[in-house]
Amino acid sequence: MVDSQTRFEELVNRLREQGYRLTPQRMALLRLLAASDGHPSASHLYDQLHTQFPTTRLGTIYKTLNLLKDLDEVLELGFSDDDNRYDGNKPYPHPHLICVRCRKIMDPEVKLAQDLVQQVAQQSGYQIVSHRLDFYGVCPDCREGE
Amino acid sequence: MVDSQTRFEELVNRLREQGYRLTPQRMALLRLLAASDGHPSASHLYDQLHTQFPTTRLGTIYKTLNLLKDLDEVLELGFSDDDNRYDGNKPYPHPHLICVRCRKIMDPEVKLAQDLVQQVAQQSGYQIVSHRLDFYGVCPDCREGE
DNA sequence: GTGCTTGCAAACAGTTTGCAGATAG
DNA sequence: CTATCTGCAAACTGTTTGCAAGCAC
Numbered sequence: 001m002v003d004s005q006t007r008f009e010e011l012v013n014r015l016r017e018q019g020y021r022l023t024p025q026r027m028a029l030l031r032l033l034a035a036s037d038g039h040p041s042a043s044h045l046y047d048q049l050h051t052q053f054p055t056t057r058l059g060t061i062y063k064t065l066n067l068l069k070d071l072d073e074v075l076e077l078g079f080s081d082d083d084n085r086y087d088g089n090k091p092y093p094h095p096h097l098i099c100v101r102c103r104k105i106m107d108p109e110v111k112l113a114q115d116l117v118q119q120v121a122q123q124s125g126y127q128i129v130s131h132r133l134d135f136y137g138v139c140p141d142c143r144e145g146e
Numbered sequence: 147m148v149d150s151q152t153r154f155e156e157l158v159n160r161l162r163e164q165g166y167r168l169t170p171q172r173m174a175l176l177r178l179l180a181a182s183d184g185h186p187s188a189s190h191l192y193d194q195l196h197t198q199f200p201t202t203r204l205g206t207i208y209k210t211l212n213l214l215k216d217l218d219e220v221l222e223l224g225f226s227d228d229d230n231r232y233d234g235n236k237p238y239p240h241p242h243l244i245c246v247r248c249r250k251i252m253d254p255e256v257k258l259a260q261d262l263v264q265q266v267a268q269q270s271g272y273q274i275v276s277h278r279l280d281f282y283g284v285c286p287d288c289r290e291g292e
Numbered sequence: 293g294t295g296c297t298t299g300c301a302a303a304c305a306g307t308t309t310g311c312a313g314a315t316a317g
Numbered sequence: 318c319t320a321t322c323t324g325c326a327a328a329c330t331g332t333t334t335g336c337a338a339g340c341a342c
Binding site (some may be wrong): 004025043078079080084095097099100106108109110112113116117119120121123124125126128129130131132134135136137138139140143 | 246253255258259261278280281282284285
């Protein structure tokens with residue numbers, strides 16, 4: 001992972017150069033995204049921002065997250081049965097490891113064989129634009145109490 | 147893919163042996179699930195059932211789908227930004243290929259290297275219970291009109 | 293000063309739940 | 318006969334939208 005201060009500055013510059021405004025709330029959100037490796041949800045980010053900016057609402061957070069998503073600076077991990085999660089450090093497809101008990105999400109140190117993507121493209125005639133690989137399991141902490 | 151009649155009978159027997167009732171609506175839903183290779187959504191199934199059983203409601207369809215999901219006879223593909231899709235023919239993890247334009251879903255003829263799963267388990271200490279691999283792309287039909 | 297951003301509240305959509313009447317076994 | 322299933326409607330939840338006031342530039 002890139003240094004969190006560096007990533008923060010990257011995000012700030014990216015918004016600035018695109019002509020977006022850097023409000024204090026946005027700066028704080030960018031700082032959180034750059035600092036977190038835990039794939040926070042919008043409401044987790046809200047909990048953290050709320051202490052500093054008591055009037056901040058979830059809606060505002062979603063707006064900024066969607067903005068960053070459109071700029072490809074944040075990866076959104078959507079779940080149909082749970083809050084979506086956001087990764088502001090590695091905004092490109094990569095495998096995730098999800099604990100089915102505590103919902104902790106980490107990045108395993110593996111990657112999808114690139115020729116598998118090629119193979120799918122050739123077989124199907126699809127133009128592949130992205131992919132997603134999630135492993136579901138029980139994390140060591142959650143296995144302990146069994 | 148297994149023959150659709152065979153799969154239908156499998157599903158019927160599975161419900162029967164578990165003591166669940168085989169109502170006409172359920173039978174029709176099982177038939178649809180066994181026959182479809184297009185990963186239908188609940189509302190797609192509803193559209194089809196509705197002609198035969200005009201009083202059938204989406205809620206009922208969800209109840210039966212969840213029942214089959216609990217019996218591991220249907221695979222649910224959840225999407226945070228779209229209807230969930232259901233696969234009654236291959237109710238185990240396998241890769242999917244999703245058109246980002248028309249939302250058609252097919253099964254590419256590839257499979258995830260099994261040792262990748264092992265590798266993740268060993269590295270992380272997680273007990274892996276499942277996984278999901280989705281490729282996103284533009285299907286040949288949707289590329290045509292470009 | 294201009295118009296993007298925020299706070300706020302209401303809307304949205306897919307899915308789930310609760311209940312009374314219908315029905316499979 | 319009776320417990321399960323269906324139809325129905327309301328509830329639920331995470332996310333999005335619309336608008337007026339605020340503030341970055």
